[in-house]
Amino acid sequence: MELTGAQIVVQSLKDEGVDIVFGYPGGAALHIYDALYNQEGVRHILVRHEQGATHAADGYARATGKTGVVLVTSGPGVTNTITGIATAYMDSIPMVILTAQVPTSLIGDDAFQEVDTVGITRPCVKHNFLVRDVKDLALTIKKAFFIASSGRPGPVVVDIPKDVTAETTRYQYPKDVRIRSYAPGRKGHSKQISRAAKLLLSGKRPIIYTGGGIILSGATGVLAAVVEALGYPCTNTLMGLGGLPADHPRFLGMLGMHGTYEANMAMHGCDVMLAVGARFDDRVTGDLKKFSPNAQVIHVDIDPASIGKNVRVEVPIVGDAKVVLEQLLDAITKSKAPRDEESLSRWWAQIDEWRSRDSLGYVNSDEVIKPQFVIQKLHEVTQGEAFVTSDVGQHQMWAAQYYGFGGPRRWINSGGLGTMGFGLPSAIGVQLAYPEATVACVTGEASVMMCIQELSTCKQYDLPIKIVNLNNRYMGMVRQWQEFFYDRRYSHSYMDSLPDFVELATSFGHVGVRVEKPADVEGALREAVAAKENLFFLDFLTDQTENVYPMIAAGAGHNEMELKPSADGSAPAERELA
């Protein structure tokens, strides 16, 4: 069958099983857009800014586990995607970004809407391709999907010059590909598995620390089985939330800069650590010199380069989190090694004591809406079953701390890059993947403004997203740091001249509601969640002075947490803002 390059692009997507593409047209992409016209099989979602397309595809990928697909034009279309590509790259999200390019004859001439796409995206992709011959097109697309979704997943860019989309060739989509330099393994080395099992079972103060790799590899079931077989405490990173259900008795909550007291103290005090699909990020470890000083570490990761990068590892295991955990579970169950039950029960007693500090406790108010309260109510109203996307800042931390995720792929946030503007467009991707589900976007008034134009996309495709805007009129997280570390010099962190979000939402064709009293929080959430047809923009005017606790300051160790002023018995400090 002879097809044009443009038809090959569309047909390849179909043959790859892609049902949805997020994109925005332009000159160099017009042949491809023409091939998208009047066809069935691939649904194209027109965003309002290419950054939105990347975050939407990313949200779709995070929620479904499938590869997200983006289609943009050359030049500015490409540069607008960079933030979204880097966001996906940092969190290892499978994504294929198809970028149109000026015709091959013009490449390098500073042609109209030309950028060096392969060059500009190189540092933030898993791999990228420039297709110079239509005969290579189908195979390259196949390779892109294979690379994006296998091993440690990540974004892959395929740059396609306009003339390549016009030329014709015989089309056949390859069934599979081999790439001689790329063969990610899945199974852990059996000798390492038995070493790990032995070390694990010898633990007196053990901990299991897991990250986004658990979610990406679909390892939640086997993780729970390992946790239960061992009876060990388990903590999740920001990216790993939902890895173990939040209400699991062995769960210590999130760890790291804004993690719980018990999680961080247990990390600090442990003697054996099983780290799975986590990368010892600086927001997790704090000062590396003070990090888990007595721990012998078993580190499981699909990416060998993640192992031993930041901390010394006793037992490295390269492999897929799910497969390796299954191997470990098998080894543990078969082992007859005696366990130090006495030390273990002392360890749990210690952990329970740390837990009793209730580091997430906060003093609620009848007068002013506490952001934590909104998140707790959101959990209640959605029975903990919503998909929650988020932006970056205090609201993100509160959502992570207070929502209590029961399962994987429900918590959708930009952990690695920390991209403000991620929340709304990623919710678009999630809602399109699960039209019937409740999708809440927990955001801040600064973050939501960064991709606010996507409200228009939500209207076009009737997406009933629930935007939970924790509006403190500050870039709260910036203000918090300025309060703590810059002597309250609130330099440029006040959000002046904010729009009226209710009118703004209305003008886009949605429902906007302002909520100012704690007593109205639950009702507003219930009304919004019940409305299956409409997007609700809930603008909660929250306490401007609230800070995220607990907190590990930069340079401090896990055992040097700052707890909330009220948590040590004293009343919350009265603070004034500039």
Added chain:
Amino acid sequence: MRRTLSLLVENEPGALSRIAGLFSARGYNIESLTVAPTEDESLSRMTIVTRGSEEIIEQITKQLNKLIDVVRLLDLTEGRHIERELLLLKVRAQGADREEIKRLVDIFRGRIIDVDEETYTIELTGPGDKLDAFVDALPAAEIYEVVRSGVSGIARGDRALRL
């Protein structure tokens, strides 16, 4: 620690910039990098000399291996190996200096490959420290130009880097 890494990489337009970009983005240092096509036209062979602590070197090899364009990698420094570099050097050679420089070239087993009334152009191969010693032995003020190729390396014995 100085390390000499030998790589087989896909002979693709972007491969070199991916590798160079990795070193600059992650702050690793490159002492020298040489690259040329091989007898298999789909592959290039590269020798990279770098420095770093043991942990850094481990990261460098892992990160390089992660690149889709890197087909094989061998740390030559882990075993017996040979390193060679090519030096081309132009030096003022007049009067009594002419004989003196020629003798020096002979001692270092180099060759004079071009001559005019004022200058010699000299070719010398060897390990880097031999080239250093030769350059140091010449009067610095008389040297016009020094061109060094960077290191190429190969393992001794039956250790080999191939598909």
